[in-house]
Amino acid sequence: MAGIYFHIPFCRQRCHYCDFYTTTQLNKKQELILALQKELLLRKSELAHDEIQTIYFGGGTPSLLNKNEICLFIESVKEHFQVSKNAEITLEANPDDLTTIYLNELASSPVNRLSVGIQSFHDADLKLTNRRHSAEQALQCIKMAQEKGFHNISIDLIYGLPNSSLEKWNQNLEITKDLHVQHLSAYHLTYEKGTVFDIWNQKKKIIPISDEESILQFQTLVEWAVKNNFIHYEISNFAVPDYLSQHNTSYWQQKKYMGLGPSAHSYNRDSRSWNVSNLPQYLAALSKDELPSECEWLTETDKFNDFIITSLRTRWGISLEKVQQQFGTDVRESLVSKVRPFIDNKKIYEKDGCLVLTNEGVFLSDMILAELIKIEDD
Ligand code: SF4
Secondary structure, eight states, X not given: OEEEEEEEOBOSSOOTTOOSOOBOOGGGHHHHHHHHHHHHHHTGGGGTTSEEEEEEEEESOGGGSXXXXXXXXXXXXXXXXXXXXXXXXXXXXXXXXXXXXXXXXXXXXXXXXXXXXXXXXXXXXXXXXXOSSOHHHHHHHHHHHHHTTOOOEEEXXXXXXXXXXXXXXXXXXXXXXXXXXXXXXXXXXXXXXXXXXXXXXXXXXXXXOOHHHHHHHHHHHHHHHHHTTOEEXXXXXXXXXXXXXXXXXXXXXXXXXXXXXXXXEEEOSSEEEEXXXXXXXXXXXXXXXXXXXXXXXXXXXXXXXXXXXXXXXXXXXXXXXXXXXXXXXXXXXXXXXXXXXXXXXXXXXXXXXXXXXXXXXXXXXXXXXXXXXXXXXX
């Protein structure tokens, strides 16, 4: 089982918190489409023996692709790979792109899951973060998508914004509940280096909320999920039963994926690779039939660390049996002894032979992971 990811790096404008590789050179769209097709062909042997379970259009703004362009990619994948009959095919979309006309087109395409970047239902937050859409557009696009027959919809929300309050965050969650979406990705704002928010923060133009307020907002989110039958299956991800994101879950379960497009990452259990984060360089390389990527072979330490980092993020946690099978008894015993203090102070609990973060532990996950991973090969 494997997944294929297409990175569509175009954005009409840049959000103030975002550090993804994106570009506003929309005039390069046709060149990118040709280059992505070529990259897919050049790399088709990489997943020749795997069934493709998920196809994901991420960005950037994949909703800048029209239906024909999206279908072209899906057809190419079907032509060159073995695609599962009920493959999950996700399109990330911005609310202002989801017009009635566009949704009509998408509804007659193989796309069967939408991931909508709403971020907040408050206009003041949307303005502060430099989003293109309004709160009203966010509400309407979800309702229209449902009317057009989309019943696997995820939305993204950001909490911990400057000027945010528990009351405003609660309102966002209540609106989410009333929209009857199947999936929520809720991320705490981080001040990524070089973003407008990072610069404003340094200049004290915005004031980050306190740690106490952050924890309260997170607790509110977790309680909301329990109350509304959403499974908290990864630190930032929540879904009603049967609607967990298959694509993202495959990342956390160490399944193979192939990322296409500028800045996209790939993983095959033995190595990981990443494409150049530069559209002109990406296009130039593909025009010469060259792959613009770097590759790193994974040592046993890398594999162990990847396993720990991805597993601990999820509700299934770290399976001690798998640690034993994949890395041996000594590694398992070393892990168990490192975890003991976190179990004693209730940051991690053990369930059915798996180590799982408590809600308190989630907020300290970076520190805990730093203690659990290995620094170098033994
Ligand atoms: S639309 Fe998405 S990818 Fe583009 S700048 Fe905003 S957050 Fe980043």
